[in-house]
Amino acid sequence: MASVFFDVGVSLDGFMAGANRRPANPLGDGGVALHEWVFRTAFFRERLGLPEAGERSDEDALVRRVFERAGAYVMGRRMFDEGEVGWPEAPPFRAPVFVLTHTPREPWVRKGGTTFHFVTEGADRALALAREAAQGRDVRVSGGADTIRQCIEAGWIDDFTLHVAPMLMGEGLRLFDALVPAALRAEPVAASHSRLATHLHYRVLR
């Protein structure tokens, strides 16, 4: 059966975003530096339509695999709102994205194969729709932190990857916050590093 996973960047002190998050500063103070490694990869730059070619590297291959395994996405409303103004006309997903929201809205079809569907019936319904839409490929829980924690607590996550940037944020939005120990038991399955990040892949134990 297809897997449900998340794949996020965090700081050494566990933050996904810095302080002072707002629409004009969605990753918070210092948050862009968390993702410096991914912005250098050829695959990610192509996906976002960024000028200047990126690097072909192990990290490039890693990012490519993450996007290629995902047949659909589940995303929180706040992450969508932040992305709506920032993503290019052809967003990087190129697959159906199911957005958790309380406000009904017609599907929003974008260039390149990305359609945002707005789900008001809860995260379990969004995940069911994403599983169906993924047609046998995996479902990525994009974020934000709240949505990921909700999926962890519900026991829906099969595996996950943390890309740990070698920096401190000090304050901001923590990924693993206020989760009880029983919410997650895992087993490391891979660990690699570059100058800009360590990449830790875990399988969730049931």
Add this chain to the structure above:
Amino acid sequence: MASVFFDVGVSLDGFMAGANRRPANPLGDGGVALHEWVFRTAFFRERLGLPEAGERSDEDALVRRVFERAGAYVMGRRMFDEGEVGWPEAPPFRAPVFVLTHTPREPWVRKGGTTFHFVTEGADRALALAREAAQGRDVRVSGGADTIRQCIEAGWIDDFTLHVAPMLMGEGLRLFDALVPAALRAEPVAASHSRLATHLHYRVLR
């Protein structure tokens, strides 16, 4: 010049110890599980004089290197107090240990080469004494978290290793807590994993 380093176990959510720490429960609730990987290694079991041989593995070699590079230790008072009742007659350090304290005390000579020296003149003095005593080998800042943070903020750390156990603590004593981003910039230099932990080694950038 010899290096100053720390080498600690943390949970996925960044805790060095769990909730409810007290002398009878020094690692806090669930804290022993953080260190399960090290208690399986042959070297560590021998150093602590534990019954039943441990495993010869990459992790065994890693622990051996950490102990062999350390020519002296700096340690906080609380960690010493907790260890004083728990360590065997021949503590695992087998080198001089400089304990930060406000209470003068004569050096405490233990079997196997470990002598605890009590330093009341502050962490910089303890570090200077440790550097001298290490005779060209490295100085390990053992802990606890407060002492490590103090050494990070002072800019004394050259490299560090995090052994990340694939579990959540939920609450307890965080390693990287309330540190401003400028306190630490680093570069990953190694990453490996077993079923029980990922081992991340960083070099501090000045």
